[in-house]
Amino acid sequence: MNVEFINPFLSSLVNVLSTMANTTIVPGQPRIKKDEVARGDVSGLIGMVSPQTKGSFSITFEESLAVEIMFRMLGERPKGITADVTDMVGEITNMVTGGAKRILGEKGYDFTMATPVVVSGKNHTISHKSEGAKILMPFDSDFGKVHIEVSFDK
Amino acid sequence: MNVEFINPFLSSLVNVLSTMANTTIVPGQPRIKKDEVARGDVSGLIGMVSPQTKGSFSITFEESLAVEIMFRMLGERPKGITADVTDMVGEITNMVTGGAKRILGEKGYDFTMATPVVVSGKNHTISHKSEGAKILMPFDSDFGKVHIEVSFDK
Numbered sequence A, B: 001m002n003v004e005f006i007n008p009f010l011s012s013l014v015n016v017l018s019t020m021a022n023t024t025i026v027p028g029q030p031r032i033k034k035d036e037v038a039r040g041d042v043s044g045l046i047g048m049v050s051p052q053t054k055g056s057f058s059i060t061f062e063e064s065l066a067v068e069i070m071f072r073m074l075g076e077r078p079k080g081i082t083a084d085v086t087d088m089v090g091e092i093t094n095m096v097t098g099g100a101k102r103i104l105g106e107k108g109y110d111f112t113m114a115t116p117v118v119v120s121g122k123n124h125t126i127s128h129k130s131e132g133a134k135i136l137m138p139f140d141s142d143f144g145k146v147h148i149e150v151s152f153d154k
Helices: A003-021 A063-074 A083-106 B003-021 B063-074 B083-106
Strands: A042-049 A054-061 A117-120 A125-128 A135-141 A144-152 B042-049 B054-061 B117-120 B125-128 B135-141 B144-152
Touching (some): A003 A063, A003 A083, A003 A135, A003 A144, A042 A083, A042 B042, A054 A063, A054 A083, A054 A125, A063 A083, A083 A117, A083 B125, A117 B042, A125 A144, A125 B083, B003 B054, B003 B063, B003 B083, B003 B135, B003 B144, B042 B083, B054 B083, B054 B125, B063 B083, B063 B144, B083 B117, B125 B144
Antiparallel strands (some): A042 A054, A042 A117, A117 B125, A125 B117, B042 B054, B042 B117, B054 B144, B135 B144
């Protein structure tokens, strides 16, 4: 997988959570994901297609952080992973990939995104089935962790 | 959502499980999905993009049926939802959408698929976040149930 693809998602997520939810997150060290366990309770997934490659992006929030972001964006504190929270995670998935798409477009990669799907459940697993490595990027915040995963065929 | 999009996925799934795993499934009545609960233990998800619309497809197997299909395709009976089973579910996701893509192409819809993502976990939820209705199609077999869901913006 092209390592140029990693930073656009990282910087887009930092930017989206800062501007939309006034939430600061601190990136940890990206690494290759070898297992299938999702690092949290609710995940947004989206497929991405370009003439050069295709792949998938996912973002997984711990429940505590998802609830806090919901509170900061909408002023209401949901009781757990409600349908409103999965809607919000779907929107964040769209915004992060939209930001990454703009940056990747400047590098000559013209991606089209499918629509997001949001998955939740304690101890759910996620396996990206593209041909490339699965890159896992951890982020920490005062309210819990968020992880993103990207995997592309080339 | 265009109802023309439903039957290609239905017939492609029946065909894939019959030819690849010698497994007969009986379609039930398609309906609109209002809740988020996945109907099984392991799900393959894939994004689809065309010039006219975009959306997502998912297929959810009960563990008993996923294990039986694995046995019939590869001659080994896995102990639960192993990495081999998620690989197989990813492959079936590709094959079913590939078959549907061919049928939809004949109707003038030229879809490109992203790469699949496979999710597992007891009581996991799936929410397709496209603008259209979420169509749920149930299928029964001697070894358990499989459900597919499709949702497109138009």
